[in-house]
Amino acid sequence: MVDAAxxxxxxxxxxRYMRTLDRRAMDDWAACFDGQGSYVxxxxxxxxxxxxxxxxxxxxxxxxxDRVTYVTKIWVGVFEDYTTRHFVQRIECRQLQPALFxxxxxxxxAYTTSRGRSExxxxxxxxxxxxxxxxxxxxxxxxxxLDTTVTPRYLVYPV
Amino acid sequence: xxxRNGDVSTLRWxxxxxxxxxxxxxxxDVYRLELERIFYGPEWHMLAHRSEIAKxxxxxxxxxxxxxxxxxHGDDGEIRVFANSCTHRATQLKTCARGNGKEIECPxxxxxxxxxGDLIGxxxxxxxxxxxxxxxxxxxxLRTAEFCGIVFATFSxxxxxxxxxxxxxxxxxxxxxxxxxxxxxxGYQKVSFASNWKAYADNEGYHxxxxxxxxxxxxxxxxxxxxxxxxxxxxxxHIELGQLPDFGPLQDSSVIEGRDPKLVPVNLIISLFPxxxxxxxxxxxxxxxxxxxxxxxxxxxxxxxAHEDDDEALVRHRIRQGSNLQGPSGFISLEDGAVFNRIHxxxxxxxxxxxxxxxxxxxxxxxxxxLGKGDEAGNLIRxxxxxxxxGFERG
Numbered sequence: 001m002v003d004a005a006x007x008x009x010x011x012x013x014x015x016r017y018m019r020t021l022d023r024r025a026m027d028d029w030a031a032c033f034d035g036q037g038s039y040v041x042x043x044x045x046x047x048x049x050x051x052x053x054x055x056x057x058x059x060x061x062x063x064x065x066d067r068v069t070y071v072t073k074i075w076v077g078v079f080e081d082y083t084t085r086h087f088v089q090r091i092e093c094r095q096l097q098p099a100l101f102x103x104x105x106x107x108x109x110a111y112t113t114s115r116g117r118s119e120x121x122x123x124x125x126x127x128x129x130x131x132x133x134x135x136x137x138x139x140x141x142x143x144x145x146l147d148t149t150v151t152p153r154y155l156v157y158p159v
Numbered sequence: 160x161x162x163r164n165g166d167v168s169t170l171r172w173x174x175x176x177x178x179x180x181x182x183x184x185x186x187x188d189v190y191r192l193e194l195e196r197i198f199y200g201p202e203w204h205m206l207a208h209r210s211e212i213a214k215x216x217x218x219x220x221x222x223x224x225x226x227x228x229x230x231x232h233g234d235d236g237e238i239r240v241f242a243n244s245c246t247h248r249a250t251q252l253k254t255c256a257r258g259n260g261k262e263i264e265c266p267x268x269x270x271x272x273x274x275x276g277d278l279i280g281x282x283x284x285x286x287x288x289x290x291x292x293x294x295x296x297x298x299x300x301l302r303t304a305e306f307c308g309i310v311f312a313t314f315s316x317x318x319x320x321x322x323x324x325x326x327x328x329x330x331x332x333x334x335x336x337x338x339x340x341x342x343x344x345x346g347y348q349k350v351s352f353a354s355n356w357k358a359y360a361d362n363e364g365y366h367x368x369x370x371x372x373x374x375x376x377x378x379x380x381x382x383x384x385x386x387x388x389x390x391x392x393x394x395x396x397h398i399e400l401g402q403l404p405d406f407g408p409l410q411d412s413s414v415i416e417g418r419d420p421k422l423v424p425v426n427l428i429i430s431l432f433p434x435x436x437x438x439x440x441x442x443x444x445x446x447x448x449x450x451x452x453x454x455x456x457x458x459x460x461x462x463x464x465a466h467e468d469d470d471e472a473l474v475r476h477r478i479r480q481g482s483n484l485q486g487p488s489g490f491i492s493l494e495d496g497a498v499f500n501r502i503h504x505x506x507x508x509x510x511x512x513x514x515x516x517x518x519x520x521x522x523x524x525x526x527x528x529x530l531g532k533g534d535e536a537g538n539l540i541r542x543x544x545x546x547x548x549x550g551f552e553r554g
Contacts, residue, residue, distance in 0.1 A: 041488070045256055046346040053346025053463045057482035062411035069408050070490060074372045079497035149256075150349040150458060154496035155488040 002093045002101065010093060010103055010130055013137040018086040021157055026068040029158065033064055034131055034138035041144040041159050044124065055151070056158060071156060079156055084121060085110045086159075091125075099132045100140065107144070109159055111152075122148040122159055167192055172551040176523055177514045179542050184355040184506035189549075190454040196548050197433050198224025198451070201317040203324045205435035206230055206240060208446055209308035210342045211462065216259045216274055222450040222458075223314065228301065229253050230310060231263070233274045238305065240312035241276050241298035252298075256347075263298070272298055307333050307340025309437070309446065319391070327389045327527060328429050331397060335427050335439040342444065342464035345478055348486035349460045354499035355506070356451040357545070359459070360434055362495065364396065365516040365535040370498060373491040384426070386530035388537045392432040392544035394530075400424040400441070414483050415490070417441050418476050432544055440491070442473070443481045455503065461486050514539055 013032065020028040033039065042054040058064045092104040104127055111121040124147045129140040144159045167188045172180060183189050198204070206221045212232040219230045220243055227243035229252060243252050245265040252263055252272075262279065263272040270281040276298035284291070301312040304321035306329065311321065318324065325332065336342060352359055364386060368374045384398030400417065409415070417424025419442045427439040436447035444464040452458050463481040465474040485492045506512070517534025523543055530537040546553075 043347065043349065045349075049257070049346075051344065051346030052478045053348070054478075054482040055348055055486055056488050057479055059479065060411060063414070063483075066409045066411055066414075069410075070493075073408060074490070075493055075497075078370060078372075078494045080501065149347075150351050151487050152351050153353055153487070153500060154350070154493050156493065156497075 002095055006101070006132065007090075007093060009132060009137040010101060011090065013130060013139070014088050014090065014103075014105060017139075017142075018088055021159075022084055022086055024071075024157065026071050026157075030064050030068050032139055033061065033142070034133070034140055035061055037061055037064060037139050038141045039064055039067070039139070039144075039158060040142070041146065041155075043146050043149045045149045047145050055146070055155065067158060075156060079154065080114055082111045082113050082156075084157060085112075088126070096129070101130045101132070103128045103130050107159070119152070120148070121155075122146050122151060124148065124159075167549075167551075170551060172546055172553050173511050174554050175511075176521060176539060176543070177518045177536075178511035179514075180511050181506040181508060184358060184503060185454050187454055190451070192549060193451075194224045196550070197545070199226065199314045200548065201313070201315040201319065202433055202548075203304070203311040203313050203318055203321060203431075204433075205309060205311050205431065205437070205446065205448055207238075207310045207448075208336075208340070208342055208344070208462065208464065209238060209305070209310065210344045210464065211257065212238065213344075214259065216261060217257070218253060218260065218263075218274075219257045220253050220255065221448060221460075223312070224450065225452075226314070227251055228312065229263075229298075230312075231274050231276070235275065237275075238303065238310055239276060240301040240303045240310065242301070244299070245270055246278065246296040246298060247281070270296075276300055307336045308342060309336065309340065311435075324391055325431075326391055326393070327387075328393050328395055328431065331395045331427060331429050332437050334422075334425075335429060335437045336444060336464070337466035337468075338421075341467040343467055343469075343474070345463040345465055345474070345481060347460060347462055349458070350487040350496060351452065352457045352459065352496055352499045353455065354457055354503040355454055356434055356449065356457040358499055358502045358506070359449065359457045360430070360432075360541070361538055362430070363535040363538050364530065364533045366498075367533065370494045371491055372494075384532075386532070386534070386537065388524075388526050388528040388530065388540040390526040392526075392541045394428075394430040394537055394541070396426070396428040396430075398426040400426060413476075414479050415441065416476075418473060432541060438485075440484060441480060442477050443484055444477065445481065445485060457499075 017032045039058040041056040087108045088105050090105045094102045108123045109121040112118040124145050127143040131140045204223045207230045215234050217232040229241045229243040250267045271279045278293045278296040303312045386396045429437040434449045438445040446462045449459040465477045514535050517531050517536030
């Protein structure tokens, strides 16, 4: 049984993560990861067949910073923007080490185009390793596994 | 001037060779004719690489036009492509993307086929119509051919001989898949573009450095290379990336390095009519299978590979590069997906789309045709092939 105070810290981190993406605050998104953090977004089809190819693979903190650069500098002005709304529900939490937790959460992300139409962008499950430190909780690794194997159009923002 | 087919008789093809009617991107009647004359007509379609179905009994599902097909590695080692449809009542036989089985069983009435497509048996066969012969009910087999392990098929008996279809692209395809096609599957990315299939296929060199910021960073537009169109309206884009790129603002440039010791870094793109792409970008080996879902939607499956001879570090590098350079969130490809839906929306206006860059004369362009760097004129050869396949007459 994981302590309620720990779960509160973990849920606060997930809320912060959703908030930064939905508000497109990319620097704050990168700050959700600890200094050794990694972010991977991969199709379930690959995950289940031990195929490592991902849709986004930021396997070190420099890559996470580079994803911020993609979104805020490199792709600027070439895509029709869209807004996202993340909905996340924790379904499992296990303690791996005194300050390290394995957390699994379902997610759905809706997106709305500039024409004002909303549809489902992706659905799936997060498998996260979360560390608790003096500064609060942070992602050691975040793995977004997409049930939505065929994603619509393009994915500018991480999920 | 009227087209020969009654359904599309109102479509007017412009007399100028650098113009294409926008109507062809969104009309339902044009789309239905495309399925008949192109996707089920005399063209070849890339469906799989042997490494995706490496063992006997392995299968993969795919789509040609809107027709489901099943690619099966037979017990005899031969790869066959079948209509993914029971010969009894047309039930789709396999629904998952890939799998393995000793046989192929239809769930509806339990008709059973072996991995060579033969009907083994069916419950209640004694009560079947008089004269029923099992051999008449084998799975419908498509004409199938293989080059460097890449599997192609066609529904049409009138498609040209496979070697003639590939023509001058053969050495470039071989180079793109590591010389001999001995590949190992790394995984997939799949995306649905809100666009007509022809807008997806109409990609050219003109937009490269203008739309893609990363192309400028990698100096791809200023490197040496060749682009040409073949007589079957295929395009080969072969650029050797000899110059060390400026990695610009990226902190981890390892993801865009060329590390394959057997190859000078290349940007090699072979675009096969109608909708198949073989790509080797830096160290990414990528086959792109695509099919139209409707006139307004195109689905693309990116399959990524390593070479069997790669060491562990190079495999890891190819995985990182493929996961970050290409696909729906790719460093060098996101912008394409982001512009396709705008082309499609814009094509619902009257008139013609035009090609200008590299167009030198008023008439048709002879093949083979060498394109200038960053030109779009080569696409007119594709469009001329399309126009003739569809039977549209010039006004």
